[in-house]
Amino acid sequence: MAIRFSWIEAHPTGIYLPSADAWIDPATPVDRAIITHGHSDHARGGHRAVLATRETLAIMECRYGPQSGQGLGYGEVIRIGDVDLRLVPAGHVLGSAQAVLERRGERVVVSGDYKRRPDPTCVPFEPVPCDVFVTEATFALPVFRHPPIGGEIARLLAAQQAQPDRAVLIGAYALGKAQRVIAELRRHGHDRPLFIHGALQRLCDLYRELGVTLGELLPISGLKPAALAGEIVLAPPSALNDRWSRRLPDPITAMASGWMRVRQRARQRGVEMPLVISDHADWDELTTTIREIAPREVWVTHGREDALVHWCREQQIPARELALIGREDEDD
Numbered sequence: 128m129a130i131r132f133s134w135i136e137a138h139p140t141g142i143y144l145p146s147a148d149a150w151i152d153p154a155t156p157v158d159r160a161i162i163t164h165g166h167s168d169h170a171r172g173g174h175r176a177v178l179a180t181r182e183t184l185a186i187m188e189c190r191y192g193p194q195s196g197q198g199l200g201y202g203e204v205i206r207i208g209d210v211d212l213r214l215v216p217a218g219h220v221l222g223s224a225q226a227v228l229e230r231r232g233e234r235v236v237v238s239g240d241y242k243r244r245p246d247p248t249c250v251p252f253e254p255v256p257c258d259v260f261v262t263e264a265t266f267a268l269p270v271f272r273h274p275p276i277g278g279e280i281a282r283l284l285a286a287q288q289a290q291p292d293r294a295v296l297i298g299a300y301a302l303g304k305a306q307r308v309i310a311e312l313r314r315h316g317h318d319r320p321l322f323i324h325g326a327l328q329r330l331c332d333l334y335r336e337l338g339v340t341l342g343e344l345l346p347i348s349g350l351k352p353a354a355l356a357g358e359i360v361l362a363p364p365s366a367l368n369d370r371w372s373r374r375l376p377d378p379i380t381a382m383a384s385g386w387m388r389v390r391q392r393a394r395q396r397g398v399e400m401p402l403v404i405s406d407h408a409d410w411d412e413l414t415t416t417i418r419e420i421a422p423r424e425v426w427v428t429h430g431r432e433d434a435l436v437h438w439c440r441e442q443q444i445p446a447r448e449l450a451l452i453g454r455e456d457e458d459d
């Protein structure tokens with residue numbers, strides 16, 4: 128059974144606009160898809176036509192090959208069927224957008240994934256008042272309060288400087304998190320070359336092409352372990368404990384993720400230095416955003432739906448859980 132509000136429906140495979148025959152972040156290939164951002168639980172390959180920001184379309188092409196569709200700039204309005212669509216910054220990763228949908232005086236905002244913290248690699252989230260606000264709930268428990276990123280980066284640089292014989296290996300997801308950590312290291316004055324795992328190369332190149340400054344990035348291939356002592360290396364989380372990482376001299380293993388707040392997760396991954404750096408809103412960001420937007424109704428997806436739905440109802444805001452399939456925390 129679909130959950131509906133006037134002209135919009137939430138199905139397990141995505142949010143559907145019947146009068147426009149368009150899906151938002153659908154889990155299966157469709158004729159017309161509106162994609163909020165490039166993470167693989169939102170952007171899948173195989174759609175006949177894609178509407179997304181130009182950056183998201185470029186990310187999808189980098190991951191899935193050529194896409195047919197249309198790249199939009201933030202704020203540009205396009206009519207699909209009888210619905211007006213505009214994409215508004217979500218502050219999550221480069222190109223990430225909220226889909227703002229309007230029809231006959233009613234407005235629905237599908238936020239995709241979002242955060243409110245500053246991020247040098249993307250445009251900040253913009254709150255848009257609306258009737259229905261569709262929000263993520265990845266970190267929707269009061270225990271999740273992300274610390275300021277500056278302190279996490281400073282801790283990392285202090286460890287690197289204190290142990291010049293070891294490499295620092297940071298696990299970070301290939302789309303968004305890796306580039307944000309690199310840009311933050313630069314902002315904190317780390318201007319030496321950074322070393323990256325091959326799996327990060329293409330998206331780092333694309334970020335640069337799209338205007339994000341990352342400084343000098345080098346592969347580790349061909350280097351002797353001793354050459355990497357005192358250096359910072361970034362890799363996808365899956366490479367933290369595999370054979371590839373054995374080439375590094377006694378690495379300090381770090382991981383940048385909102386989940387590093389949970390000690391057990393850090394321990395499971397063998398992470399010596401957990402960095403609580405998230406591209407998702409924490410509890411305070413979620414509740415502040417809902418208060419600010421003051422929607423008539425909230426739809427909640429992605430993670431801890433129950434706690435956020437409960438909070439909304441306490442605030443007298445009707446709220447529902449959407450059971451969207453295939454939403455994962457690829458990005459965090």
Ligand SMILES: [Zn+2]
Binds near residue numbers: 164
């Ligand atoms: Zn995401």
Ligand SMILES: [Zn+2]
Binds near residue numbers: 166168169240456
């Ligand atoms: Zn997501």
